[in-house]
Amino acid sequence: MSEKKSNLRYLSPEGAIEPTGTWSLATRAGDHVFVAGMRGIDPATNELVAGDENRIRQAFVNMAHIAASEGAGLGAAVRLTVYVTDMDRYRPIVNKVQEEMWSGGPYPPRTILEVSALNQDDIFEVEGTFYAPV
Numbered sequence: 001m002s003e004k005k006s007n008l009r010y011l012s013p014e015g016a017i018e019p020t021g022t023w024s025l026a027t028r029a030g031d032h033v034f035v036a037g038m039r040g041i042d043p044a045t046n047e048l049v050a051g052d053e054n055r056i057r058q059a060f061v062n063m064a065h066i067a068a069s070e071g072a073g074l075g076a077a078v079r080l081t082v083y084v085t086d087m088d089r090y091r092p093i094v095n096k097v098q099e100e101m102w103s104g105g106p107y108p109p110r111t112i113l114e115v116s117a118l119n120q121d122d123i124f125e126v127e128g129t130f131y132a133p134v
Contacts, residue, residue, distance in 0.1 A: 013069035017041045017062055020119060026066045031133045033070045037083065037125040038062040039118070048122060052090065056124045057097045063128050064101070072132035074101060077108040083125040087114040090123055 011026040011033070012019075019025060019036075026035040040048055040055030041062065049058045064074055084090040091112060098107065108128075118125050 011066060011069065013066055015043055016066055016069075017043045018046050026070075028070055028132070031131060032078075033067055033072055033130040033132050035063050035066050035128045035130065037081075037127040038066070039120075039122045039125050048120060052123060053093050053097065055122070056090070056093050057101075059124055059126050060097060060101050063126055067128065067130045067132070070130070070132045072130035075106075076130045076132060077128050078131050079129045080108055080110040081127045082110060082112040083115050083118060084112065085115060085118060085123050087112070094124065 007029065009028040010024040011028060012024065016025055017038070023036055026033055028034075038059045039062075040058035042049050042058065043062065043065075049055050067073070067076065082094055084094065094112065098110075099105075
């Protein structure tokens, strides 16, 4: 389902997670798709998956699913922002998962930030901007 306002389209593709609050999963604005911060939530249960690496991978999968619903693959990512609650512990896992998912590169520009807390005491969140020409 999507809602249209001006030239924006708010996205909630089938098979995606359910938002945990008053926010949309993504917005299409022209040729770009802006995906909200995704966490390692299993879309089938809307619960966090177990295991650090599994959770980080699931968050990337959730983001990729939303981008793909608008015709953009991971190679169309033009920018990523990553949030972790422990840089030393989770950055190496993020790098490993991203290397696997992007098949060794090229990689989009990425900012990674350590934060004191995330929703539901999670460890990781990723948001992305994708180029998806209409």
